[in-house]
Structures are given as structure tokens and as C-alpha cells.
Amino acid sequence: MNDFEKKIASLGYKGLQTQEIETLQVNLGLRCNQQCCHCHLEASPNRTEMMKWPTMELVLRSAKSISCKLIDLTGGAPELHPYFRRFVTALRQEGHSVQVRTNLTVLLEPGMEDLPEFFREQQVSLVASLPCYLEENVCAQRGPGTFEKSIESIKKLNALGYGCDSILPLNLVYNPRGALLPPLQSALEEDYRRELGQRFGIRFTHLLTITNMPIGRFRKELERQNQEKNYLDLLRKSFNPKTLDGLMCRYQINVGWDGTLYDCDFNLALGLPVNHGAPDHIQSFRPRDLKIRRVFTGEHCFACAAGFGSSCGGALL
Ligand code: SF4
């Protein structure tokens, strides 16, 4: 039994059980135009892993078999997938709500110029990474020039109604620069709104704070800075039992680029598929066996349960 399981067992949990599949998260591949130092998937322009169309068809079929609230598309940069628009259009035709996790800068890549209009036409919700309202902090995490490009993309999205119109949500994502937990989400949202509004006239819907996972490139960065132990200790020390009811893996399933099923994108990064007897590939997607299943946990789960809690939808408390 890992330490996370021991911790929750001491509170009376017999493992972490799912409740429902409200979100079907689909990772379209690991190719990205960026190479951020906190990326749990170690995505980069050189990665070639990508979902094949027959797998996308299986996702479409599986999505139809469950009445989930949201299809959440992620990557890498999902927009770089050659069938991205075809897939989004097919999902929308089936009546699904679709959300895309965008890094913003990809919208300025060649051939992507009309993507914001495509998003609006399809009424896709957007979740966009912007780890700070200060240029220096964004560029330190995401590379030179990324802040300026991100601002340019947000302005373009605002001009189309994103972040302004309630049917076109544009949520921004913050994650700490170093071995720290995020601050109170609502307070930071006020800071973002004030700073981005005053400096750039930018609008957005909500700010989502996410805790850095001690895996992938962020873990290597911690090791380089000799901060790994401190960070892991901080996560454990900050364990908050009130977060357990809302942990995102209890309400979602993640489909990897090769069709493997995971409890979350972090387990995908670690190569830990759905387990404990539930089917672990989209080819054998059986809602009855997947809706209620036992989650595959590990030491990294302390990051989701620390402080105010963390998920792809932001803080849990
Ligand atoms: S964190 Fe996002 S934008 Fe950065 S390299 Fe990873 S997938 Fe790309």
C-alpha cells in the first residue's frame, strides 16, 4: 500500500473510489509548440506520439455510451493534431460539450490563424495556460516571447467574445513557478483581473489555480535545484482531507493518445493505466465497469490533496 493509500485508509477510505464519469478527458498527443519547464508530460515540438483516427472513432463511440457533461481535449497542444477540427466537429455534432486546453501561443502558429473563429463557431469552451500576469514569470516557465504571444492571443479571443460572453468561457490557468503551493484562488483571480485589465484591457471568465505535480519535467527541475524532498514534504504536510470528496479522478476518465485509459492525465504521464479490474483500453470501454472503479493512486496524489486541493478545473475548496 502506498503512503497516499495509507493516509486515506487512516480516514476510513477503502481505496479511492470513483463516483461517476462526468468528464471524458482525451489526450490527443504529446506534440507541442512549447517545451515548458513544469510540463508533467514532457511535451515538446519533437514528440511524435499522436492519437490515430480509428482511436478517435472509438472515443466518439464511447462518449455516446455515457452521458458525460464534458469532453475535455488536451495534449501536448491538441490543436496541432491533424484531425483536431474534424474530431471537434464530430463531437459537437453528437451534441457533446467540448472544452479545449490551449497554451495560447499555438494560436499564432502558421495555419492556426482562423482557429479562434473555429472555436467560436463550434462553441468550444477554452482553458488557457497563463501562469502569471508578469512577463518575467511566464517566460521563465514557458520560454522567451511566450507572454507577449499569449497576450496577443487573449486579445484576439476577447475580440470574438471569449471571456466576455457567458457562452464563450475563457478560463486562465495559474501554476506556481517553484516548489510552492498555489495561493487562494479567488484572491489571485482578483489580482489577475486587475493587472491584466489595467495593463492590457484583457478579460477572462475565471482563474484556475493548479498545483505542480512532482513528476515529468517539473520533477527533474526540482532535482536540479535540490528541492525534491522539500516539495514532497510540503505536499504531505499540507494534506487536506476535505479535498478527498472532490478529487477529479473520482468524476472523470482519461483516454491516452494510444487509447489506453487512465484515471487522470498525471497517471498517463507516469504510465499507470486504470487498474483494479476495470478495462484499461478504449477498445473495451464498458461504462458499467468504468463508472464505479477503484483509482490507481500513488505518492503524486498528495499534490491533488494539498492545501486548497488541485484539479484540471482548479482548486477544490
Ligand atoms: S505544459 Fe502545456 S504548453 Fe507547456 S509543453 Fe506541456 S503541453 Fe505544451
Ligand code: SF4
Ligand atoms: S494524481 Fe490526482 S487525479 Fe490523479 S489519481 Fe491521484 S488524486 Fe486522482
